[in-house]
Every structure is written in structure tokens, then in C-alpha cells.
Amino acid sequence: MNNSLPLCWPTRNGLPSIAVVIAFVIVGGLLTWAAPIAEIDPLRLVASIPRLLSFLGNILVMPDIEYLTELLRKMIETIEMTLIATSIALAISLPLGFLAAKNTSPHPVVFHVTRSLLSFMRALPELVWALVFVSAVGLGPLPGVMALSFVTVGFMGKFFAESIEVVDAKPIEGVEAHGAGWLQVRTYAYLPQAMPDFIGSTLYILDHNLRAAAILGLVGAGGIGYDMVMAMRLFDYDRILGIALAIYLIVTLLDRLSGHFRGRVI
Amino acid sequence: MASISLQGVTKKFGNGFQALHGVSVDFAPGSLTAIIGPSGAGKSTMLRMINGLELPTSGEVKVADRVVNRLNLREVRGDVGIIFQHYNLVSRLSVMTNVLTGRLKYRSWVGSMLYLFRKNDMDHAFQALDRVGLLDRAWDRADKLSGGQQQRVGIARALAQQPRVLLADEPVASLDPVTSEEIMQLLREICDRDGITVIVNLHQVDLAKRFASRVIGLNAGQIVFDGSPNELDQRTFDQIYHTKKEADDEQQPAPLLAHA
Numbered sequence: 242m243n244n245s246l247p248l249c250w251p252t253r254n255g256l257p258s259i260a261v262v263i264a265f266v267i268v269g270g271l272l273t274w275a276a277p278i279a280e281i282d283p284l285r286l287v288a289s290i291p292r293l294l295s296f297l298g299n300i301l302v303m304p305d306i307e308y309l310t311e312l313l314r315k316m317i318e319t320i321e322m323t324l325i326a327t328s329i330a331l332a333i334s335l336p337l338g339f340l341a342a343k344n345t346s347p348h349p350v351v352f353h354v355t356r357s358l359l360s361f362m363r364a365l366p367e368l369v370w371a372l373v374f375v376s377a378v379g380l381g382p383l384p385g386v387m388a389l390s391f392v393t394v395g396f397m398g399k400f401f402a403e404s405i406e407v408v409d410a411k412p413i414e415g416v417e418a419h420g421a422g423w424l425q426v427r428t429y430a431y432l433p434q435a436m437p438d439f440i441g442s443t444l445y446i447l448d449h450n451l452r453a454a455a456i457l458g459l460v461g462a463g464g465i466g467y468d469m470v471m472a473m474r475l476f477d478y479d480r481i482l483g484i485a486l487a488i489y490l491i492v493t494l495l496d497r498l499s500g501h502f503r504g505r506v507i
Numbered sequence: 508m509a510s511i512s513l514q515g516v517t518k519k520f521g522n523g524f525q526a527l528h529g530v531s532v533d534f535a536p537g538s539l540t541a542i543i544g545p546s547g548a549g550k551s552t553m554l555r556m557i558n559g560l561e562l563p564t565s566g567e568v569k570v571a572d573r574v575v576n577r578l579n580l581r582e583v584r585g586d587v588g589i590i591f592q593h594y595n596l597v598s599r600l601s602v603m604t605n606v607l608t609g610r611l612k613y614r615s616w617v618g619s620m621l622y623l624f625r626k627n628d629m630d631h632a633f634q635a636l637d638r639v640g641l642l643d644r645a646w647d648r649a650d651k652l653s654g655g656q657q658q659r660v661g662i663a664r665a666l667a668q669q670p671r672v673l674l675a676d677e678p679v680a681s682l683d684p685v686t687s688e689e690i691m692q693l694l695r696e697i698c699d700r701d702g703i704t705v706i707v708n709l710h711q712v713d714l715a716k717r718f719a720s721r722v723i724g725l726n727a728g729q730i731v732f733d734g735s736p737n738e739l740d741q742r743t744f745d746q747i748y749h750t751k752k753e754a755d756d757e758q759q760p761a762p763l764l765a766h767a
Contacts, residue, residue, distance in 0.1 A: 415595025415661070418558050419668050420584035420612030425619050429608050433599045 299476075304483035311468075316487050319464040322382050323451045326389035331443060333394050338401025345405055345431055347423075355398070363395030367453045371462040382463030389450055389457070397446055404438030405431055440506055444499035451495060455488050510536050511557055511672060511704065516566035518552050518728075526552040528728040529566065536671075537702040539695060541709050541719035541736075545748050549728040550708040554674050557706065558587045571671065585612045588665030592677040594657040598650035602641065602660050605649050606632040609667035628667075635663035639693065655686035662693060673697060675707040679714070687711070691718045712744065 249255030337355055339345045346352035367388050374384035374391075408431055416430040458466025465484055472480035511534040518527040526549040534540055542550050555561045556568050559580040568575045575583050588609070596605045610628040611619055618624075636642050639659035644652060649660060658678060665673055675694060679687035691707075695718050698705040709715045715722050716736040724732030724747035732743050 411593050411595045412597040416608050418584055418589045419609045420581050422616055424616040425611045428620050430597055433597050
């Protein structure tokens with residue numbers, strides 16, 4: 242009915258705000274400038290389609306049945322590494338999170354030191370830390386778990402701290418005003434309020450860690466990764482397909498489970 | 508019994524706003540006092556100082572012969588319970604756990620980190636919940652309750668700590684008239700039966716008149732009225748709620764009328 246009336250933005254003069262226009266121009270300019278550096282070349286993409294198709298053709302084969310028991314064993318190892326590493330990280334991140342949150346840290350110096358420590362821990366990817374730990378403790382799942390826990394503390398501590406920083410201040414005053422001590426206020430007012438965020442972050446990190454654990458084998462730090470890389474190098478497409486399907490299956494399962502769990506708790 | 512005394516108390520906030528200008532007042536043990544006054548008069552600041560939620564810029568606040576300072580906050584708060592306009596409950600915890608937070612001052616940090624309490628803490632919490640008539644909601648989550656019920660949980664939390672003073676910062680400002688009445692009756696009864704000193708900030712002058720034995724009027728950070736409820740008449744009412752802006756208007760009413 243009113244389609245014939247002119248369109249306008251909700252500003253004084255009906256034109257888009259100058260700040261938005263400038264932001265678009267800057268972002269657009271940056272992207273055009275950056276595309277060649279990142280080798281974004283449409284022609285090259287089109288030219289590579291046949292090769293991509295032939296690779297996909299190779300991968301669509303019958304999965305290697307004989308490999309199944311070994312696959313299962315390696316997948317269980319990967320899942321165990323994920324669970325242990327995430328649990329260790331959880332236990333360390335919880336107190337660190339309180340030290341790294343502006344509103345619960347005992348002192349600004351503690352806050353800055355903890356924040357720096359956390360950024361240091363997540364500065365390098367799991368794979369690099371795994372290399373470090375492999376050379377320290379030898380091959381196997383142990384260095385993998387160590388590397389995963391290490392980086393996870395860096396992320397989890399930061400996520401937790403940020404969840405703590407946004408909790409409602411009123412209930413905190415309510416608990417504080419009745420003579421509760423420093424730790425008690427943190428246990429009874431901050432923790433329950435930040436809990437939904439904590440659970441959300443932990444479930445996300447669990448998902449991320451499973452995928453991270455799946456490639457740690459690349460540097461000999463346990464899990465399915467070693468088999469995957471070997472299969473890639475030997476062009477064992479039937480194995481790659483099996484491994485990819487298994488990882489996909491587990492990640493999907495975990496996603497469903499965590500979604501269900503989240504719904505119940507929050 | 509805890510008597511409270513404020514001596515020349517001023518409070519200036521970080522943003523330069525001066526909430527209180529040298530307030531001196533005593534509260535007798537076991538009395539129910541209502542503090543009334545326009546928004547921004549300093550009612551909340553004055554009340555919160557008695558619990559150490561704000562510390563005076565100058566002057567001193569004494570609760571049971573103890574001068575409130577940064578170091579004895581926990582001890583003072585152990586004696587002084589407070590309920591808030593927005594109840595300030597931890598919404599995700601059960602009603603019971605919220606009431607038990609009033610018992611935290613009696614617990615060491617080790618056990619309370621694991622949410623462990625003693626049997627007598629539970630008894631006190633149950634008694635307090637019974638007193639406010641919410642025994643049957645003990646195991647519900649606090650945010651499942653209505654506003655009036657949440658305020659009663661707030662009162663139960665304050666009662667569970669066995670305070671000698673109960674402060675109420677606009678306890679009925681977010682509640683309907685009937686619920687407000689119930690809450691005020693509960694406060695009056697707590698004062699009469701337990702001999703707890705109760706100080707209430709109120710916006711409703713009629714409630715102050717009916718439930719308080721003493722009314723203090725605050726305006727622009729100063730006490731402008733202090734007397735019994737029946738001394739409150741139109742003249743004193745105007746004195747209390749007189750704002751500076753209105754004063755300016757009164758001086759030159761003619762131009763305004765001319766435009767009208």
C-alpha cells in the first residue's frame with residue numbers, strides 16, 4: 242500500500258549516517274587492498290575446479306573396514322585426551338578467572354599479571370605447544386594433554402573473567418551487606434550468576450578441544466591425528482574418509498548433547 | 508541493644524555530587540524510624556552508611572558504639588541486616604540458599620566454599636522463612652517468586668543473620684499497595700517482637716505516618732524534619748518535599764501564568 246512512498250533511514254535528514262558510510266568505505270578499501278596479498282584470485286579458483294572434483298572423486302570410496310577397530314581405539318584416545326585436558330583446564334581456570342576479572346581481582350597488579358599470563362598461554366596454537374611438550378616428555382598422549390590444557394587455560398580463564406565482569410552488581414551487594422567474607426561473596430554471588438556463561442564457554446571449548454585433539458597426532462602427541470596425516474600422505478582415501486566421518490560423528494554427537502544439557506541448566 | 512548515631516556526616520561522591528551535608532542524628536534501640544524526602548535527597552546514602560555500603564567523607568557513623576570504618580565492615584554488617592528496593596537476591600539460587608547467605612558470617616570460608624552449612628543454620632533459615640510465610644517455597648529458585656515474595660525472602664535473609672538493626676531501603680517502591688502494606692506490617696512486627704531497631708526509607712508518606720514511631724525528613728542532604736508522625740502536616744510536608752526548582756518558580760510565578 243505504502244510502497245510508493247520514498248524510503249529513508251531513521252536519521253535527521255533521512256540519509257545514512259556519515260560514520261556508517263565512512264566505515265563501509267574503509268572496510269571495503271581494506272578488503273580490496275588485502276585480497277591480492279591473500280591470493281584471492283577468482284580465475285585461479287575456477288581453474289582449480291577439475292582438480293578439486295577429482296580429489297572428491299578419490300575420497301568417495303568405501304571406507305576401510307579392517308581399519309575400524311584401530312579407528313575406534315584412536316578415537317576413544319582422542320576423546321579421553323579432550324575430556325582430561327578440558328577438566329584439568331577447568332580446575333585451573335576457575336580461580337584464575339576470578340583473579341583476571343576487574344571486579345573480583347584482589348589487586349590491579351594481580352589482574353594485569355593474570356591477564357598477561359592468560360594471553361601468553363593462548364598466544365601459540367596447541368600444535369606448537371605440543372611440539373614443545375613432546376620434546377620435553379616424549380611421544381604419546383601425555384604431551385598432547387599438556388598442550389591442550391595449557392592453551393585451554395588461556396582461553397577459559399579469559400572467558401570466565403569476562404563472564405564475571407558482566408554479572409549484576411545488586412545481588413553482590415545483597416550478599417556482601419550481610420557480613421559475608423571475600424571468598425563467600427565470590428562463591429555465593431558471583432559464581433552462581435556467572436554459571437550459565439561458564440557452562441556455555443566450557444561446552445564450546447570442549448567442542449573446540451575435540452577438533453584440536455584430532456590433529457595433535459601430527460607432531461606425535463597422541464590421538465587420531467597421526468593416522469590421519471599418514472593416510473593423507475599415503476593417499477589412503479578409504480582411511481581418510483573413515484577418520485573424517487568418525488570425527489564428524491563425534492563432534493555432531495557432542496554438539497547435540499551439549500545443546501540438550503545447556504537447555505536443562507540455563 | 509544497638510543504638511546508632513551519626514555525627515556530622517557528609518558524603519561527597521566521586522562525580523562531585525554531595526549527597527549529605529553534615530547530618531547528625533541518633534536512633535534509639537528498638538524503634539521504627541521512617542526517612543522520607545524527595546528523590547536524590549540522600550535517604551539511600553544515609554541508610555547505606557549504617558551498613559558500611561558507603562563510607563562517610565567526613566564525620567562518623569557509630570553502630571553499637573563501634574565506629575564504622577573500612578576495617579570492621581564485616582563485624583558491623585554482622586549486626587546490621589538490610590533489605591533493598593530490588594530485593595538483591597541471587598536469582599539462580601534457591602530461596603533456601605539465599606536465606607542461608609544471611610548465615611555466612613557465622614561460617615568459615617572452607618565449608619562455605621562447598622555450600623556446606625550447619626544444622627542450626629538450616630534451623631534459623633527455616634524459622635526465618637516461616638516468619639515471612641514462605642516455608643513452602645523454600646526449594647524454588649528465587650527468580651520464580653513474585654516481587655512481594657522476593658522481598659519477603661530478603662527479609663528472611665536479614666532475619667536469618669539475627670541482626671540487631673534492620674535497614675530497609677525503599678522496600679516497597681516496586682510493590683503494589685496491598686503487598687506494600689504486608690511488608691510494612693512485617694517490619695513493624697519485627698521491630699515490636701524482636702526489639703530490632705528498624706530504619707525504613709519510604710516514598711509513601713501515608714505508610715510512614717501509619718507504621719513509624721518517628722519520621723525524619725531529608726531534603727538536599729540535610730535533615731529538615733524530625734518528629735513524631737502526627738506532627739507531619741501540610742506545612743512540614745512542603746518543607747520536606749520543597750525542591751530548589753520550585754522555590755525559583757515561586758519567586759516569579761507571574762510570567763509563567765502570563766504564558767498560560
